[in-house]
Amino acid sequence: MPGGPGTIPTMSSPDEARRARHGGSRGPARVGSANLRDVAARAGVSPATASRVFGGSRSVHADTRAKVLAAADELGYVVNGLARAMTGRGPGTVAFVVRSMIGPTFASLAAGAESVATANGHLLLISTTEGDRQRESDLIATLREQRARAVLYVGSTESDPEFDARVSGYAEDLADVDASLVLCGRPPVVGAPAIVSVDYDHRAGVGAGVDELVRLGHTRIGYLGAGRGMTTAELRLDGYRTAMTRNRLPHAKDLVRVAANSEDAGEAAARELLSMAARPTAIVAMTDNIAVGAYRAARALGLRIPDDLSIVGFDDVPFVADLTPGLTTVRPPFYEVGVRAARIALGVEPAENVLLQPSFIRRDSTAPPAEM
Amino acid sequence: MPGGPGTIPTMSSPDEARRARHGGSRGPARVGSANLRDVAARAGVSPATASRVFGGSRSVHADTRAKVLAAADELGYVVNGLARAMTGRGPGTVAFVVRSMIGPTFASLAAGAESVATANGHLLLISTTEGDRQRESDLIATLREQRARAVLYVGSTESDPEFDARVSGYAEDLADVDASLVLCGRPPVVGAPAIVSVDYDHRAGVGAGVDELVRLGHTRIGYLGAGRGMTTAELRLDGYRTAMTRNRLPHAKDLVRVAANSEDAGEAAARELLSMAARPTAIVAMTDNIAVGAYRAARALGLRIPDDLSIVGFDDVPFVADLTPGLTTVRPPFYEVGVRAARIALGVEPAENVLLQPSFIRRDSTAPPAEM
DNA sequence: CTGAAAGCGCTTACAG
């Protein structure tokens, strides 16, 4: 059997000649560069038949199949998924577009999305935008060209008409190439109800925190969080306001302090809030980051948690359970958001908006106010 | 201008007829389904010329270019990156293969890798193996077929000959299709020195912790961590042993307790360690997770940190700075590991093993022993 | 600067 395994390849075989043409003079012919035609030739069958053994639906005679497989093995053949994809076969990709990978949201959400992508034979592409519009639109363009099957647009985003128009444009562009766009971790876009959103209930999460504090007897409850501009910030602040109103509690402007999502910003804002004449006895923070900032401020001001000050966070980031005291917070169903979003994007599940409920995690940073 | 923008498409145009052939009867012809030939036809040029305006290197007359661009715009043309990739152009992908996305390592490493992938015009693919061999090898096979340019094999892995053989096989298989494999966050594979590893110095990291404790006056220093089987566990344990020996300190077997990487396991192991007759005055933990378990055990046993017990962690996960007391720990350069690995995988940087140094983060969980 | 032709590697009706 000329050219079989173990024999030294010679230039006399057509396969080798072909490979030499491609590979130039970099030593022995590369194994992986054989194509379907090479395999077919070596097995003595047509490319069509060879193709059928690697993925064709119709049946191939067992002997033929064996010959082809043997030839493929000898040649180190690896089917070219790129070529295959051109005819609509092969794994498609689902893309995960996110502002940044750092943060509590990302890993769980991505893990959820990946699990369904994999289960459906797709690969997961992850790209960050860093909030850069140009980069974002370049990315969408690339994803269109690569014929991604679905794109998950993840996380809090700007809450303004410009954004809505932009994302609507993405959805249309993507639809042109039969790709779907689903929002996850942010609410539906006003004016583009056709774009599905898989989100969790930010408002209800914050509301649960307020309700718990009210139940404990607090009446002066402050809020720390970012202001307008991003969906998450607005929804959570709105959750606070709505809950305060529902509980017939005052929420004067000075009870709400703006803090970006970081420990330092949280600490600074908490210091202000706690320096008020009639300081609040409890704080609801937009995020655990900010809540931890509030812990620092309380410590700096000699306030004990929860005796002098109750604090509620949001996100249930790892380790906040081990703070002293353990942080009472709200846990969003990140993994589940990723799962549902991917399922919808892939058409496994009907394309309807989903609003998942977070869980309220009661720990030791909340207690009745000292005055009681 | 027949068929121009704004006019209703009719079946009389060849483009439309063609599209109807494809799209069947689902309403108006889809915009994105035009191909290069359609664009060329509409612009009155050859496909070759049209191709040149979208990516060809050679110059095209401005007027011609404008005509082609206009036609493309009218037809909603989106170049097919899959077809383009077949001829070697278009963005390649770099794949990130990891056991799980959950954990401190993942996000930063991925972010680092993504930044260089993007900078080099590549897309980042992320897949988890969940430690499943079958899934892992299926994944490598898929990546070969998709002609990934590089794969980053991330994180701690089994430290046995079977693994080494397996990963060597992957490297060879990948090399067949001109893809590189680089290990990151784990040491080189014995017996396969050609596979590049980008890692950080686990041993030195743990050693720094031990040295600090010795400097503070501790002599009975315990260690909590997983045992044999995974590279990270072995390296960190070895770092402890080496440092103890270097400092001429005893490290009898009972000072080393096995704990899986979780808070619960850490707590259980710490309880054992602290129940010894001559209990250690300090603990070095393989990870922050385990260190936090030790915090719990200390609290449960009424031991004050750092007065009665010093603790050093590893990983510098978010929020351990805000524990009470703040955790002294070791910070690995995760982002940098991702960056360097991707650079090497993409050939931007020479293919040599890299061993980055972690930083020692001194906080408040370490102090001289009470006995002093 | 532009076009005709061949090619990239695979798949899929259409005939046998």
Added chain:
DNA sequence: CTGAAAGCGCTTACAG
């Protein structure tokens, strides 16, 4: 079950 042919959509020498 198998093959010849046409096709997927793009690119690239090779000529002009």
